[in-house]
Amino acid sequence: MDRTPSFADTHVSxxxxxxxxxxxxxxxxxxxRALANAHLDTAADAVAVPLPLHxxxxxxxxxxxxxxxxxxxxxxxxxxxxxxxxxxxxxGARPLYLTLSVILEEGLEIALxxxxxxxxxxxxxxxxxxxxxxxxxxxxxxxxxxxxLAMTGIGARPRGTALGLERIRAGDRVLVxxxxxxxxxxxxxxxxxxxxxxxxxxxxxxxxxxAQALMxxxxxxxxxxxxxxxxxxxxxxxxxxxxxxxxxxxxRIPVGDAVQSVCELLGFxxxxxxxxxxxxxxxxxxxxxxxxxxxxxxxxxxQLIGHIGAIGDGPGGVVLETALGGRRxxxxxxxxxxxxxC
Amino acid sequence: MDRTPSFADTHVSxxxxxxxxxxxxxxxxxxxRALANAHLDTAADAVAVPLPLHxxxxxxxxxxxxxxxxxxxxxxxxxxxxxxxxxxxxxGARPLYLTLSVILEEGLEIALxxxxxxxxxxxxxxxxxxxxxxxxxxxxxxxxxxxxLAMTGIGARPRGTALGLERIRAGDRVLVxxxxxxxxxxxxxxxxxxxxxxxxxxxxxxxxxxAQALMxxxxxxxxxxxxxxxxxxxxxxxxxxxxxxxxxxxxRIPVGDAVQSVCELLGFxxxxxxxxxxxxxxxxxxxxxxxxxxxxxxxxxxQLIGHIGAIGDGPGGVVLETALGGRRxxxxxxxxxxxxxC
Numbered sequence: 001m002d003r004t005p006s007f008a009d010t011h012v013s014x015x016x017x018x019x020x021x022x023x024x025x026x027x028x029x030x031x032x033r034a035l036a037n038a039h040l041d042t043a044a045d046a047v048a049v050p051l052p053l054h055x056x057x058x059x060x061x062x063x064x065x066x067x068x069x070x071x072x073x074x075x076x077x078x079x080x081x082x083x084x085x086x087x088x089x090x091x092g093a094r095p096l097y098l099t100l101s102v103i104l105e106e107g108l109e110i111a112l113x114x115x116x117x118x119x120x121x122x123x124x125x126x127x128x129x130x131x132x133x134x135x136x137x138x139x140x141x142x143x144x145x146x147x148x149l150a151m152t153g154i155g156a157r158p159r160g161t162a163l164g165l166e167r168i169r170a171g172d173r174v175l176v177x178x179x180x181x182x183x184x185x186x187x188x189x190x191x192x193x194x195x196x197x198x199x200x201x202x203x204x205x206x207x208x209x210x211a212q213a214l215m216x217x218x219x220x221x222x223x224x225x226x227x228x229x230x231x232x233x234x235x236x237x238x239x240x241x242x243x244x245x246x247x248x249x250x251x252r253i254p255v256g257d258a259v260q261s262v263c264e265l266l267g268f269x270x271x272x273x274x275x276x277x278x279x280x281x282x283x284x285x286x287x288x289x290x291x292x293x294x295x296x297x298x299x300x301x302x303q304l305i306g307h308i309g310a311i312g313d314g315p316g317g318v319v320l321e322t323a324l325g326g327r328r329x330x331x332x333x334x335x336x337x338x339x340x341x342c
Numbered sequence: 343m344d345r346t347p348s349f350a351d352t353h354v355s356x357x358x359x360x361x362x363x364x365x366x367x368x369x370x371x372x373x374x375r376a377l378a379n380a381h382l383d384t385a386a387d388a389v390a391v392p393l394p395l396h397x398x399x400x401x402x403x404x405x406x407x408x409x410x411x412x413x414x415x416x417x418x419x420x421x422x423x424x425x426x427x428x429x430x431x432x433x434g435a436r437p438l439y440l441t442l443s444v445i446l447e448e449g450l451e452i453a454l455x456x457x458x459x460x461x462x463x464x465x466x467x468x469x470x471x472x473x474x475x476x477x478x479x480x481x482x483x484x485x486x487x488x489x490x491l492a493m494t495g496i497g498a499r500p501r502g503t504a505l506g507l508e509r510i511r512a513g514d515r516v517l518v519x520x521x522x523x524x525x526x527x528x529x530x531x532x533x534x535x536x537x538x539x540x541x542x543x544x545x546x547x548x549x550x551x552x553a554q555a556l557m558x559x560x561x562x563x564x565x566x567x568x569x570x571x572x573x574x575x576x577x578x579x580x581x582x583x584x585x586x587x588x589x590x591x592x593x594r595i596p597v598g599d600a601v602q603s604v605c606e607l608l609g610f611x612x613x614x615x616x617x618x619x620x621x622x623x624x625x626x627x628x629x630x631x632x633x634x635x636x637x638x639x640x641x642x643x644x645q646l647i648g649h650i651g652a653i654g655d656g657p658g659g660v661v662l663e664t665a666l667g668g669r670r671x672x673x674x675x676x677x678x679x680x681x682x683x684c
Contacts, residue, residue, distance in 0.1 A: 015678045018570060018675050018681075020571045020674050021674045043507070043579065044433070045402055045567070046401060046429050051393065057393055058391070061442065061476060062477045063443035063444070063477050064479075090388075091388040093388065101492040103490055133401050133403045134403060135403050135405050137406075144490075148486075148490065152441045155388070165385070228362075229362045233361050241385060332363045333361065335360065335364075340485075
């Protein structure tokens with residue numbers, strides 16, 4: 001009944017946020033088509049979602065303000081889906097439903113919005129998850145930097161799934177599913193703000209297959225996807241949450257050549273750069289080899305990068321064991337060297 | 343373990359969004375304390391939420407960009423909770439869980455943020471709903487107008503709840519739970535942009551009790567809370583979704599004196615001004631009196647304001663029957679006279 005056979009608007013205007021005809025046309029032309037699924041009803045205030053009765057339901061939320069909106073390897077739309085899918089995945093859940101809130105700046109190009117929502121829809125389909133509810137707001141020119149997204153994910157996992165910091169023990173091993181820092185470095189380059197150019201691609205991707213593969217490993221203790229603050233920040237979360245030390249071996253942490261070069265040029269440390277498609281796992285020592293084997297089938301660059309130290313084993317906190325046999329403490333990130341990375 | 347005995351920061355800085363220590367301190371000091379509940383775990387990527395097995399789960403999402411952030415009768419925090427609670431309520435659901443994403447502008451006063459989150463927490467408790475997951479992003483000065491919120495709500499309703507536009511029949515009656523347009527008029531005055539001042543308060547509030555009261559009425563067909571675009575926009579949604587005409591009686595629509603005066607001064611129509619604490623219900627003709635009685639117990643200003651016309655009964659669309667016995671068509675809102683009302 002509400003067919004919009006043609007939508008000729010080229011830029012977002014305040015009227016696209018008015019709750020009336022112009023908003024409905026934008027939603028029909030850009031959102032409803034790209035995101036179409038059996039549950040999405042753009043005319044309803046809320047939608048019913050069937051949930052598996054015998055599983056535990058988990059929820060997560062994030063907003064996305066990445067700048068630029070498009071970067072090599074993705075855009076804010078695919079980034080949002082991967083961010084939410086990964087947060088659910090590392091809790092042992094499969095994603096089922098997404099909600100999407102969009103804040104648009106007056107004057108934004110509709111073509112850009114279409115590309116973002118197209119990438120978002122593609123990423124959602126690839127992870128088997130449906131966008132079931134949405135909202136669009138338009139703010140005046142200058143009150144937002146193009147567009148911001150907020151997304152909530154609902155997933156389900158087997159009842160009794162236990163994956164918490166409290167399960168981590170001294171002697172456990174730390175694994176990472178691939179090279180670190182690509183997302184941070186790619187977004188930095190895409191900004192051209194340091195006079196550098198490059199086509200380094202973000203690692204933004206779903207880690208759902210990796211997380212599900214590790215879920216089959218009885219010695220799995222804990223998973224997390226390193227985003228803002230990078231691998232070092234996840235290590236600090238583990239150290240703080242357990243009271244144990246985290247020992248990382250510098251020469252085992254996979255860092256791509258391009259990321260390494262950018263970091264050396266600009267004085268960044270790749271361990272603090274955001275990833276958006278990597279997984280850090282802590283596993284029991286006796287499960288480390290099997291867990292790494294499972295990861296390798298999906299991610300050839302996965303590595304065992306460190307272990308959990310006992311209380312009293314060194315100074316606590318996060319210790320980087322350098323290639324030369326030295327040790328240095330990895331500090332917790334204090335300022336924000338790269339705001340709006342996600 | 344992560345106690346933050348004192349949090350002395352007075353303004354939001356980019357470091358509060360870095361994923362590290364400063365962000366954790368902000369979250370502990372401002373969010374975790376105000377929103378504390380058994381499910382919220384600010385250290386987790388996703389949280390498990392128990393859901394009633396025998397009910398149907400419904401989901402809704404909205405973002406909030408209201409300007410000013412604080413206005414008589416509420417602020418962006420309480421507005422967000424009421425907006426989400428009301429979207430769930432009009433679908434026949436009771437709200438269970440909320441997620442909260444916050445986008446903050448560098449330089450925002452922490453005291454203002456505390457007031458917003460305090461009001462949000464208060465509104466959530468009053469509606470019996472828990473904020474279970476959140477996210478904080480900080481954007482550079484000038485890239486956001488103070489703060490924007492995005493909220494998703496998860497609720498539950500009896501299985502088989504049928505409240506859709508398709509249930510509406512010619513002859514049904516239209517009710518509204520109180521005076522219209524207070525929210526739009528209050529926000530407009532709070533902006534002082536028309537040289538007008540006033541302490542007109544927003545109607546922002548939960549309509550959950552009203553919706554639940556009507557759920558007990560067998561002749562209930564449909565409910566909606568008029569927000570952006572006001573009562574006229576809800577009437578248009580009904581007309582468009584049913585193919586029937588909606589007839590509203592001008593002299594029965596409750597409009598407060600202050601709203602009427604502001605509208606006359608500025609040339610606005612109160613029927614297009616946003617409400618944030620009102621409910622429009624369509625009920626079978628034979629249930630109208632009982633339904634109005636149920637509403638009156640909670641909302642003395644509730645009124646029967648119109649009816650659904652048959653196909654061929656007048657020109658279709660939304661017809662306003664004026665106090666003088668005339669008829670005029672209420673157009674669908676085309677531009678946005680009051681952006682950032684919610």
